[in-house]
Amino acid sequence: MKYQAEMPRKLGIIAGGGALPGQVAAAARAAGRAVFILGLEGFADPAVVAPWPHEIRRLGAAGRIIAALRQHGCQDLVMIGPIRRPSLLDLRPDAEGAKLLARVGRAAFAGDDGLLAAVIRVLTEEGFRVIGAHEIIREVVAPAGVLTQTQPDAQAMSDIDRGVQVARMLGAADVGQGCVVQQGLVLAVEAIEGTDAMLLRAGALRRDGIGGVLVKLVKPSQDKRADLPTIGPDTVRNAAAAGLRGLAFEANATILAEREACLAAADAAGLFLLGLDPETLKGDCQ
């Protein structure tokens, strides 16, 4: 009995888009865990989930999702990879899904944080333990400090300070995680359009002279098990195309997807990547 209790707990991965669900699966298996991926239809990349035991289900089919996770013996759950927040019409909940939605309640209609916190609460009540992807794939979590050859100069640090102030406000209102600041001017603020769309806009709105910075922070009320800010090589390339000089993000709470490719893209374009110390960020808080 003792040995059974020490068996690694089987990991269920509720997968949105991108390559991270596969990376989480690989890291969990390397650590001796069995894994099962529940790919969300329309978001999970079939090529990413194909190598692993998996099922594809609609987000609204919450009853089928929970049944599949139970049937495959998942004890721990990770939610990873972007999904587009559906309208209630898109959701078309199944019978069990409608009951769960009722339990999620008004939170489903509020900001993302409320929704995700409620989803985590419901999954926990169903007997699963929800953990953060960063607990499985620690090596993809961005550390503090400058990660690139290029260092931020005084103007960049000043723009980062302004960006941190704005991103913290946005986060407090549960609106978004990111903004672009150039020469003290807030060029763009991220709501649900996503970072890449915001970067495209910031490129069109940029002023002459010294380029700006992208700042992404975890929202203060955000559950790190649900929706960590993610930066990938495309983010870096889009930032470069928008005329930015670098990216600043919260260390220990940001996923650098394909880290080597991120650093290579940044170094090739002369951009800096700066992990901001969460303690310093807290100290700044007014």
Added chain:
Amino acid sequence: MKYQAEMPRKLGIIAGGGALPGQVAAAARAAGRAVFILGLEGFADPAVVAPWPHEIRRLGAAGRIIAALRQHGCQDLVMIGPIRRPSLLDLRPDAEGAKLLARVGRAAFAGDDGLLAAVIRVLTEEGFRVIGAHEIIREVVAPAGVLTQTQPDAQAMSDIDRGVQVARMLGAADVGQGCVVQQGLVLAVEAIEGTDAMLLRAGALRRDGIGGVLVKLVKPSQDKRADLPTIGPDTVRNAAAAGLRGLAFEANATILAEREACLAAADAAGLFLLGLDPETLKGDCQ
């Protein structure tokens, strides 16, 4: 001497884009004031300023601007009409402009509120009295209450509440005045791209089901003499094209440019226009 002191003070109008500078000029003249328009090059519409005594000057030519306003005997000043905030490179200040810029100081590099407050301070130090456009053209200032045939329903009021919360946060950070909310979800947040660009984006990001609302508020730190939120017929038409159901804005502090055309466009599209009572907004404040 008594009668001279009671002569209406001559009004200088520092004009950005749109039709409002002409409306301010007409209202001032109707009230018995002499007027002079200083049109900002690249922003002021030549057709709007043409009927009035005017000069066109670069924004950076602050020395020439102040000299022209003095030479034409302007005592009161109004700043009206949108300008795109220039980069320092675009600005190319003249000799006097460079001195003024030094007096504006660090505020020029911060948010809009700081910059505009500093510009007002400098103009006041130069002997002008800066007044708000809404003091000249009271009839274009939006009153409280529903102005249209369509009334906001409970879902719209709930979206407006969320929008007010977000817009107040944005304003406190001196980022922008507006946002779009649909079914509790913040679709888009306005930075420097302007309301029309935000509405276009919100249209592309909208979810199925009941449409959203546009909320525009005065920033808490905003000097009402500098930059009142403005809604025109194009704003209404763009909101309709984005699938919105209405616009909510701060009463007594929002300019409804071409009011009749705004109301006609809203009624034609079945949108509501709602002036939010500033006292109620203050009461909401947390």
